[in-house]
Amino acid sequence: MNSLDSGPEKHFDEVTALLYLERQLELDQAREFAEHLVSCNACSTLLRALEKESIWLREALSTDAESIPARVIAAPERTNAHWGWIAAFGLCAAGGYTLWNGFIGPAMSGASEAGFGQDSVLMTLFFSGAFWRGWDAMRSLTEFLAMATLGALAIWLLRKQWKRFTAIAFVMGAMICTLAMPQSAAAADIERGNPSYTLPAGQEVKTDLIVWATRARIDGDVDGDLIVWSQNVTVNGHIKGDILGAAQELRVNGPVDGNVRAWVQTLTINNSVAKNVLAMTGVTYEDERATIGGTLTVLAGTMEVSGHVTGDLLALVGDLTVNGSLGRDALVRGGQFTVGPNAQIAGKTRYIGDHQPDISPSAKLGSPVEITYKKRGPDYSRWDYYWHQIMLWGASFIFGLVLLFAVPAFFASAENSANRFGPAIGFGALFLFATPIVAAIVCATIVGLGVGIAALLLYLICLYASQVFIASWLGHKIINAGVGFGPAIGRLALGLAILRVLRMLPYVGWLVTLVMIMWGLGALVLALHRAMRPQAVPA
Amino acid sequence: MDRHKTTEAMSEAELARLLSRVQAGDSEAWGELYRNYAPAIFRFCRRVLPTREDSEDATTEVFMKVRQKLGTYDSSRPFTAWLYKVASNHCWDTLRRRRIRQDLETGDLDTLPLEHPDPGQLEQLQAEHTSKEVRTGLAKLPDRARMALVLRYYADMSYEEIADTLGVRRQFVGVLLLRARHQLRDALSGGGDPQKFLSGRKI
Numbered sequence: 126m127n128s129l130d131s132g133p134e135k136h137f138d139e140v141t142a143l144l145y146l147e148r149q150l151e152l153d154q155a156r157e158f159a160e161h162l163v164s165c166n167a168c169s170t171l172l173r174a175l176e177k178e179s180i181w182l183r184e185a186l187s188t189d190a191e192s193i194p195a196r197v198i199a200a201p202e203r204t205n206a207h208w209g210w211i212a213a214f215g216l217c218a219a220g221g222y223t224l225w226n227g228f229i230g231p232a233m234s235g236a237s238e239a240g241f242g243q244d245s246v247l248m249t250l251f252f253s254g255a256f257w258r259g260w261d262a263m264r265s266l267t268e269f270l271a272m273a274t275l276g277a278l279a280i281w282l283l284r285k286q287w288k289r290f291t292a293i294a295f296v297m298g299a300m301i302c303t304l305a306m307p308q309s310a311a312a313a314d315i316e317r318g319n320p321s322y323t324l325p326a327g328q329e330v331k332t333d334l335i336v337w338a339t340r341a342r343i344d345g346d347v348d349g350d351l352i353v354w355s356q357n358v359t360v361n362g363h364i365k366g367d368i369l370g371a372a373q374e375l376r377v378n379g380p381v382d383g384n385v386r387a388w389v390q391t392l393t394i395n396n397s398v399a400k401n402v403l404a405m406t407g408v409t410y411e412d413e414r415a416t417i418g419g420t421l422t423v424l425a426g427t428m429e430v431s432g433h434v435t436g437d438l439l440a441l442v443g444d445l446t447v448n449g450s451l452g453r454d455a456l457v458r459g460g461q462f463t464v465g466p467n468a469q470i471a472g473k474t475r476y477i478g479d480h481q482p483d484i485s486p487s488a489k490l491g492s493p494v495e496i497t498y499k500k501r502g503p504d505y506s507r508w509d510y511y512w513h514q515i516m517l518w519g520a521s522f523i524f525g526l527v528l529l530f531a532v533p534a535f536f537a538s539a540e541n542s543a544n545r546f547g548p549a550i551g552f553g554a555l556f557l558f559a560t561p562i563v564a565a566i567v568c569a570t571i572v573g574l575g576v577g578i579a580a581l582l583l584y585l586i587c588l589y590a591s592q593v594f595i596a597s598w599l600g601h602k603i604i605n606a607g608v609g610f611g612p613a614i615g616r617l618a619l620g621l622a623i624l625r626v627l628r629m630l631p632y633v634g635w636l637v638t639l640v641m642i643m644w645g646l647g648a649l650v651l652a653l654h655r656a657m658r659p660q661a662v663p664a
Numbered sequence: 665m666d667r668h669k670t671t672e673a674m675s676e677a678e679l680a681r682l683l684s685r686v687q688a689g690d691s692e693a694w695g696e697l698y699r700n701y702a703p704a705i706f707r708f709c710r711r712v713l714p715t716r717e718d719s720e721d722a723t724t725e726v727f728m729k730v731r732q733k734l735g736t737y738d739s740s741r742p743f744t745a746w747l748y749k750v751a752s753n754h755c756w757d758t759l760r761r762r763r764i765r766q767d768l769e770t771g772d773l774d775t776l777p778l779e780h781p782d783p784g785q786l787e788q789l790q791a792e793h794t795s796k797e798v799r800t801g802l803a804k805l806p807d808r809a810r811m812a813l814v815l816r817y818y819a820d821m822s823y824e825e826i827a828d829t830l831g832v833r834r835q836f837v838g839v840l841l842l843r844a845r846h847q848l849r850d851a852l853s854g855g856g857d858p859q860k861f862l863s864g865r866k867i
Binding site: 139140143144147149170171173174177178179181182183184185186187188189191193194197538541542544545655 | 703786787796817
């Protein structure tokens with residue numbers, strides 16, 4: 126026990142007073158201190174002050190102003206929430222019905238009216254599209270899903286045994302699964318240019334050919350698909366499968382028995398393509414000697430069609446000139462549309478845009494051009510724009526409800542993760558830009574297209590889901606109305622409405638959307654990371 | 665101080681029955697135990713750990729440990745005391761793993777002010793600050809100081825239990841608590857960085 130000499134008076138120090146207060150002094154020390162208190166006003170006052178401070182501290186620490194997170198309290202409710210699942214499925218069905226009747230049905234109907242039947246549009250975009258390679262890919266996808274299900278089951282069964290090594294085990298397991306899977310691309314001939322690659326004329330590659338090079342020149346034949354990443358690609362040989370290309374410039378001078386799928390700056394087609402062409406380009410030029418056996422689908426800045434297209438033309442372009450022949454319909458959406466004097470369009474021609482099309486009187490058209498003027502960007506003067514926004518809000522709200530009822534704890538976790546603005550934005554940006562790149566690489570190299578497609582579909586779902594978590598976070602910041610499903614639904618509805626309004630703003634709406642997606646995607650990633658860690662919720 | 669900060673008051677007999685059911689592998693009993701005690705453990709973690717997310721994680725991890733260690737629980741001791749002990753050990757380990765502990769281990773009294781604090785100023789400080797401000801101030805304290813205050817004045821742990829959890833001598837606990845109080849007073853009165861106490865202060 127310590128004492129202080131303060132002039133003529135002697136006092137005990139603060140530690141001794143605290144120990145006395147908390148009954149931690151030895152008996153004789155406590156007695157001495159108690160005797161001192163009788164005669165010392167200063168020490169008595171100190172003791173009372175410390176006692177009040179103890180009470181003050183206990184009260185401050187015991188006060189519960191903060192709500193208990195759903196992740197902590199909601200998880201045990203899951204076993205009793207069968208009604209939640211029923212409601213979720215009901216809402217899902219209602220959402221699907223709304224989505225079909227509100228968007229897909231009218232869109233299909235419109236496309237059909239424009240001459241694009243389900244066979245041509247859906248088959249072109251999905252089943253004959255850039256990533257579809259037939260049932261082999263589907264088999265890979267099925268195998269992947271089966272493996273993923275087995276993996277998830279194994280993780281669930283072993284979760285109690287795995288602690289801090291869970292993440293490592295998960296990654297290692299995934300790698301083993303990946304290596305164990307059938308590799309559809311393993312049969313391909315892979316060539317890396319140094320810096321250029323040339324397949325000499327007269328040579329034939331008897332399988333798929335995959336090429337990375339600064340410049341690639343394919344003078345020989347390929348009895349399979351040609352998959353190429355290069356600055357400059359010239360194909361003079363005969364390609365008996367598809368061409369999948371990512372390049373600055375791609376020139377197709379030789380015949381192609383399959384499809385051409387290209388993501389290039391400039392695409393030139395000078396020969397026959399037996400099936401479809403799907404391209405995202407700056408400039409697309411189809412020479413007058415060229416023929417396309419199927420549908421030509423192009424997203425381009427500038428495009429000229431001078432050859433023959435047996436199927437439909439589907440174009441979203443800044444400037445399109447058609448001076449060749451189309452065997453079926455043309456649906457053009459964009460800026461300038463010119464129909465030259467040599468043009469022949471057997472089916473219907475429909476144009477949606479903000480310019481008057483330039484139609485040569487010499488052009489031979491199956492029917493008059495159907496023109497729909499539409500200003501670029503949102504048309505705030507039209508009521509159906511606002512109706513469309515309300516429907517979009519409704520669709521996102523239903524999607525959010527399904528998530529909320531199906532995975533309440535995960536939903537709350539993702540909403541909480543949105544509080545970590547910096548990490549969420551950072552991870553969101555990373556996954557937003559990296560995922561499609563990785564998926565595209567996976568499509569062509571390691572595991573096969575099935576995995577790539579699954580990853581891209583999941584990616585799109587995550588992008589859409591990002592708004593839900595940010596909306597809920599926003600609603601929480603504004604109304605913060607208690608816990609449970611009722612307030613959570615209210616917060617979600619309010620947040621989505623605010624986000625929808627912000628996204629409608631001219632000039633900054635796109636920025637709001639971008640930030641929202643990055644932020645929400647990052648929150649989702651953080652929540653997924655947390656969910657993969659061991660949980661102690663009751664069974 | 666009521667140690668049973670649970671959502672539902674539970675008698676000792678009820679708790680004993682519940683625990684025996686849990687030990688027998690009854691998942692519903694485990695759910696009931698979790699629902700009763702998880703909020704209190706979450707609040708405890710919330711006062712000790714830096715973020716809400718950390719507290720959520722810690723709550724689930726503490727209960728995972730509880731489930732594993734329930735066989736070692738001595739039923740002659742209060743269950744909440746044991747539960748807080750598991751929680752405090754877990755949180756302290758978490759904090760320790762994250763950073764090299766900066767607190768000084770010494771329990772020398774010369775690192776404390778040797779003057780009596782002004783009781784008037786102390787009362788004014790208490791009157792001026794809400795519970796929320798106190799919790800905010802608490803969050804600014806060094807880990808060990810914060811842990812000590814929470815263990816003592818929220819979890820109602822004894823000096824022996826605090827010493828055991830924080831790995832210090834029992835005789836040092838009083839000093840630790842008083843130093844933590846001083847740091848909290850300074851944090852609330854805007855008296856500068858509470859970390860300055862780490863190097864000791866002598867008057």
